[in-house]
Amino acid sequence: MKKLFLCTCNKTLNKWLDLERIQKEIGSTFESVKVHDALCLEEGLAFLDSEVSKDDAIVIGACTSQIIGVPLERRLKTEQVSFVPIREHVAWVHKEDKKSATNKAIILLQDGAIHVNHMEPKTAVDLQIEKKILVVGGGLAGLKVASDLVQLGVEVTLLEPPEFNKDDYVEKNQFMADSSTLKDTVNGLLATSKGAKKLNGTVTSLSGRAGLFSVIIKLDDGKEMDLLVGAIVVATHTEQSAPSLAKTSLYGKSENSVLISELATLASNKSGKTILVAQDPTYHESDAEGSYLLREVTQAAEKGNTVIVAHFNIYTKDENLYRKARESGVIFVRGTLEKVDKKKDQFVCRLENTLESQVREFTVDYIVLQPERKPWSGTRKLANTLDLNLDQSGFIKTRYSKMKPVQTSKRGIFIAGNAKTPMNLNDALASASNASLEVFKNIIAEGERKGWIPVIDEEQCDLCEACVNACPNDALRRDEDLIKHVPMNCEFCGICVSACPTRAIEFQSHKKDSWLARIEAIGANHKKLEGKKPFTLVYACSECANASIDQAGFTGKGYPTGTYVLQFPCAGMVSPIEILKGLVEGAEQVIVAHCPPGGCHHQTGDHLSELVVKFTQDMLTSIGQDPSRIKATYMIAALPNKMQEEVAHRG
Amino acid sequence: MDKRIDLLEAIRSIAVKTPMNDIEVPEKVVGFGTIEYKAQTCSACKKCILACEPGALDMDSTLNMPDYVRATVPMEGFRSKNRETLVTLLQSLKQDYNFGDVLAVSVPEGLAGYGSIDWSAEQCIACEKCIEACPENCLTLKKVYKLPEIVGEIEAVPVKRTEKDWEPFIICFVCWECSHAAADLAGLMHLSYPATIRTVRIPCSGALEPIHIMTAMAQGADGVLVTGCLLHECHYGGDSPKAGNFMQYDFVKFWSDIFEEIGIGGRLYIDFASAAMGIKFAEIVETFTEQIRKLGPSPIPVKSEVQE
Numbered sequence: 001m002k003k004l005f006l007c008t009c010n011k012t013l014n015k016w017l018d019l020e021r022i023q024k025e026i027g028s029t030f031e032s033v034k035v036h037d038a039l040c041l042e043e044g045l046a047f048l049d050s051e052v053s054k055d056d057a058i059v060i061g062a063c064t065s066q067i068i069g070v071p072l073e074r075r076l077k078t079e080q081v082s083f084v085p086i087r088e089h090v091a092w093v094h095k096e097d098k099k100s101a102t103n104k105a106i107i108l109l110q111d112g113a114i115h116v117n118h119m120e121p122k123t124a125v126d127l128q129i130e131k132k133i134l135v136v137g138g139g140l141a142g143l144k145v146a147s148d149l150v151q152l153g154v155e156v157t158l159l160e161p162p163e164f165n166k167d168d169y170v171e172k173n174q175f176m177a178d179s180s181t182l183k184d185t186v187n188g189l190l191a192t193s194k195g196a197k198k199l200n201g202t203v204t205s206l207s208g209r210a211g212l213f214s215v216i217i218k219l220d221d222g223k224e225m226d227l228l229v230g231a232i233v234v235a236t237h238t239e240q241s242a243p244s245l246a247k248t249s250l251y252g253k254s255e256n257s258v259l260i261s262e263l264a265t266l267a268s269n270k271s272g273k274t275i276l277v278a279q280d281p282t283y284h285e286s287d288a289e290g291s292y293l294l295r296e297v298t299q300a301a302e303k304g305n306t307v308i309v310a311h312f313n314i315y316t317k318d319e320n321l322y323r324k325a326r327e328s329g330v331i332f333v334r335g336t337l338e339k340v341d342k343k344k345d346q347f348v349c350r351l352e353n354t355l356e357s358q359v360r361e362f363t364v365d366y367i368v369l370q371p372e373r374k375p376w377s378g379t380r381k382l383a384n385t386l387d388l389n390l391d392q393s394g395f396i397k398t399r400y401s402k403m404k405p406v407q408t409s410k411r412g413i414f415i416a417g418n419a420k421t422p423m424n425l426n427d428a429l430a431s432a433s434n435a436s437l438e439v440f441k442n443i444i445a446e447g448e449r450k451g452w453i454p455v456i457d458e459e460q461c462d463l464c465e466a467c468v469n470a471c472p473n474d475a476l477r478r479d480e481d482l483i484k485h486v487p488m489n490c491e492f493c494g495i496c497v498s499a500c501p502t503r504a505i506e507f508q509s510h511k512k513d514s515w516l517a518r519i520e521a522i523g524a525n526h527k528k529l530e531g532k533k534p535f536t537l538v539y540a541c542s543e544c545a546n547a548s549i550d551q552a553g554f555t556g557k558g559y560p561t562g563t564y565v566l567q568f569p570c571a572g573m574v575s576p577i578e579i580l581k582g583l584v585e586g587a588e589q590v591i592v593a594h595c596p597p598g599g600c601h602h603q604t605g606d607h608l609s610e611l612v613v614k615f616t617q618d619m620l621t622s623i624g625q626d627p628s629r630i631k632a633t634y635m636i637a638a639l640p641n642k643m644q645e646e647v648a649h650r651g
Numbered sequence: 652m653d654k655r656i657d658l659l660e661a662i663r664s665i666a667v668k669t670p671m672n673d674i675e676v677p678e679k680v681v682g683f684g685t686i687e688y689k690a691q692t693c694s695a696c697k698k699c700i701l702a703c704e705p706g707a708l709d710m711d712s713t714l715n716m717p718d719y720v721r722a723t724v725p726m727e728g729f730r731s732k733n734r735e736t737l738v739t740l741l742q743s744l745k746q747d748y749n750f751g752d753v754l755a756v757s758v759p760e761g762l763a764g765y766g767s768i769d770w771s772a773e774q775c776i777a778c779e780k781c782i783e784a785c786p787e788n789c790l791t792l793k794k795v796y797k798l799p800e801i802v803g804e805i806e807a808v809p810v811k812r813t814e815k816d817w818e819p820f821i822i823c824f825v826c827w828e829c830s831h832a833a834a835d836l837a838g839l840m841h842l843s844y845p846a847t848i849r850t851v852r853i854p855c856s857g858a859l860e861p862i863h864i865m866t867a868m869a870q871g872a873d874g875v876l877v878t879g880c881l882l883h884e885c886h887y888g889g890d891s892p893k894a895g896n897f898m899q900y901d902f903v904k905f906w907s908d909i910f911e912e913i914g915i916g917g918r919l920y921i922d923f924a925s926a927a928m929g930i931k932f933a934e935i936v937e938t939f940t941e942q943i944r945k946l947g948p949s950p951i952p953v954k955s956e957v958q959e
Contacts, residue, residue: 460731462786464696466763501694501764502731502787512733577733580740611759615714618756622716624746 004030007039007062009087016091018102025106029113040068045075052077057119059112063087064550079122082115084108088553089565100561103529110525111518118514122450125487129211130230131443134159136203139169141417142235143189144432150195152440157227158196159217174261175292177425185425206386210412211488231439234396235416236379240371243280249340249367257367263296266366271304273365276349278337281312283372288424290314293370294321301328308362310337310351373422386413395421400601406435411473411489414438451492452508456483460504470499472603493602494573515578522564523585534588535562536647539578541571543601545593548635552643559647572605576616579630591646592632655776661865666805667950668914676794677901683796684777686770689789690715691722691738694731695766699781699790707774708781711767713755720745720753730787772797798912811948819943821874822867823848826856829880829926836929844933845940855887857895861906868951874918874943877903881925896923917946
């Protein structure tokens with residue numbers, strides 16, 4: 001049975017929507033139409049409990065699925081449910097025009113009815129997950145992950161790179177915390193991670209999929225070892241090297257020119273000395289390094305030394321560190337060390353003060369340099385083996401810094417701690433805990449992962465591998481004369497569907513025909529209710545863009561009524577066909593809204609949708625149509641105005 | 652592939668006129684043709700490119716819009732529903748617009764699933780492997796040889812003056828079954844025919860390759876005569892449509908058409924005589940010599956003089 005449930009949001013929505021007319025006009029589309037005042041509250045949920053059975057297909061006209069979807073997901077007996085956000089997408093943004101707003105609600109609810117018609121139950125991804133974890137890197141973060149997971153009862157193999165050594169590690173990672181805290185933490189973690197199997201060696205090959213990776217490890221004694229693991233956590237460390245300023249500042253030539261890690265020893269023995277601490281202007285430090293610099297210079301100054309810091313940009317999240325340094329008497333000069341001359345036991349340092357545009361000279365006893373922190377030297381090789389992307393500085397790139405900070409570009413592989421960027425102790429431990437939680441979540445989710453998966457029609461398939469190339473998650477693979485779907489790698493984004501030239505890949509519940517039918521119905525219903533009034537179709541990704549449109553509702557940023565939002569799993573799923581279909585059905589404008597550049601939750605959707613729109617625009621130009629009728633743009637929740645701006649610009 | 656390159660070079664070396672028209676390829680002639688491509692049904696799967704041994708096909712990262720808007724849906728048998736939908740949508744959006752203004756659209760880099768096939772007439776050996784490989788049926792073989800495209804522009808050659816004592820010089824390829832016997836019989840019968848021919852014995856007229864004809868012409872022959880057994884009586888095939896002389900008949904027709912286009916028309920001729928036809932053989936030689944005499948000496952600049 002197809003049922004419609006409308007929520008009045010505690011009797012507020014009738015102020016802007018004519019709910020009676022909606023019921024009257026849409027009644028024939030559904031077998032039953034019920035109105036409730038608060039579907040999201042316990043009484044509403046109980047009401048749905050009694051009204052909805054397992055085989056029903058239902059449309060919920062209420063607030064956004066981001067809100068009502070959460071309590072309903074657990075309570076609803078059916079999976080065939082379409083949410084029509086009549087509050088955020090209609091009532092709250094079209095407060096001026098009740099008649100048109102009601103028309104829009106009717107059109108969207110009818111669209112919801114078509115949507116559920118095409119819906120199928122979600123496929124449970126019932127695949128084996130190996131309940132063993134490999135942690136690469138035995139530093140703080142690696143030990144923390146191992147310790148966390150061992151305590152959760154997971155079998156962990158901890159792979160330490162050949163050169164790893166505990167005391168050396170504490171010595172070299174002083175930037176993370178002071179020596180004693182660091183030592184204590186490492187010792188504590190070594191004790192709690194005892195249950196992990198420790199190996200010394202390097203990963204030489206990786207195959208398989210998320211949940212079932214086969215790893216070959218070359219041990220230090222030359223033997224090779226096969227390991228089957230469910231997930232991999234990369235927790236490699238950083239290495240320090242002398243900055244490019246080293247040559248100017250006679251580092252290596254004079255024993256009084258040192259790196260900052262030696263400042264503490266210098267300052268403890270001698271006081272009353274003049275010390276110049278220099279930052280390299282070409283190097284962009286992390287928060288951990290900036291804070292470390294401030295901590296060290298404060299201590300040196302407190303010991304009775306004159307400390308001058310020639311800095312370019314000291315980056316720290318803790319303002320107090322800077323204040324404390326100032327109070328302890330550290331002199332900050334913004335500028336670059338340009339020239340150093342040795343004069344007896346001292347150095348004459350010339351630096352240009354960029355604030356005063358003036359050249360200054362200091363005579364100092366010691367020059368202390370801030371080193372550059374680079375990723376572990378084996379990172380690139382490891383990333384090649386594991387098929388991970390690196391960022392500009394050579395650290396391992398996270399999948400999406402906001403929402404998926406410990407995920408890498410490859411599903412099933414996570415990063416923790418300094419593998420991502422230099423971090424202080426707390427951040428590294430937090431990141432490691434985050435990674436272990438994500439891993440654990442994956443392990444206990446066995447058989448529970450659900451989604452609408454792409455279904456491949458072998459008859460239609462030309463084996464052109466467009467989907468294999470387009471998939472950002474390696475979830476489609478060519479296996480002889482077949483394209484096979486790897487559900488554990490899949491993120492259900494639908495990019496493969498857009499890439500397929502023949503429609504051999506169809507998305508469950510999001511079949512091409514269903515999109516075309518929905519677009520057609522919106523066009524027809526709009527014409528019926530609104531006549532010749534122009535309308536806009538917005539194809540929004542279900543992540544950032546949809547959140548932004550919801551935000552427009554929350555903040556009351558109104559836009560014209562003839563604007564219909566269709567939610568796609570990812571903007572990368574939109575192909576020229578849906579865009580052109582919108583125009584054919586009479587839309588004045590079609591907007592494809594995606595996540596901000598580089599911020600796609602599925603890695604490539606933002607870029608792909610821009611390409612698709614550009615390509616479609618070229619097609620339109622070629623056949624004499626106005627290409628400005630379609631556009632791709634990003635929308636993010638932080639910019640609730642975006643929807644208003646984009647839609648208002650039309651015509 | 653060297654053979655095809657040699658052949659194309661041979662055609663170019665004997666051409667004295669820039670060809671203007673495509674040549675129709677007779678039914679039995681294989682190895683020559685034009686691959687026609689329906690861009691609108693193509694899924695850019697590259698199967699044809701992989702199948703093509705001589706490398707005559709390549710991917711062009713453009714979308715052939717003119718073909719898209721001209722296609723008739725659903726007449727053209729779209730297998731790919733996405734292509735059919737795309738074509739339909741584009742056609743319903745197309746303004747009242749001159750087809751000539753519709754231009755191909757370039758496919759942005761990184762967008763999978765779109766593209767067109769580039770076919771090179773010069774490389775193609777019409778083996779039809781691409782057609783077999785194509786899952787979308789967008790390739791067909793048309794029995795037309797794109798001579799102007801393949802040969803290109805030919806520089807005009809200086810007109811030769813006919814020397815006073817010029818006599819036609821004809822290479823005559825005779826099969827070693829009937830027609831050679833016919834030539835023998837003409838001798839035994841003491842029939843006289845012009846002394847213009849030099850016979851070259853070949854196993855069957857069907858064994859004659861185009862390169863032999865080209866070489867003869869390039870080396871200064873004024874005409875090439877091919878003789879074989881009577882049709883239906885070939886010693887290698889007899890009545891079969893694949894018999895040597897049947898095949899060669901079509902080939903000679905094809906090459907005569909090419910000769911016509913490249914400015915040496917009428918200098919290639921095929922006829923048939925059985926072992927009992929000494930008289931006919933003499934007649935064939937006489938007629939052809941007469942024809943060459945009318946045409947005059949071959950206009951092809953001779954590279955090396957043939958010593959008589």
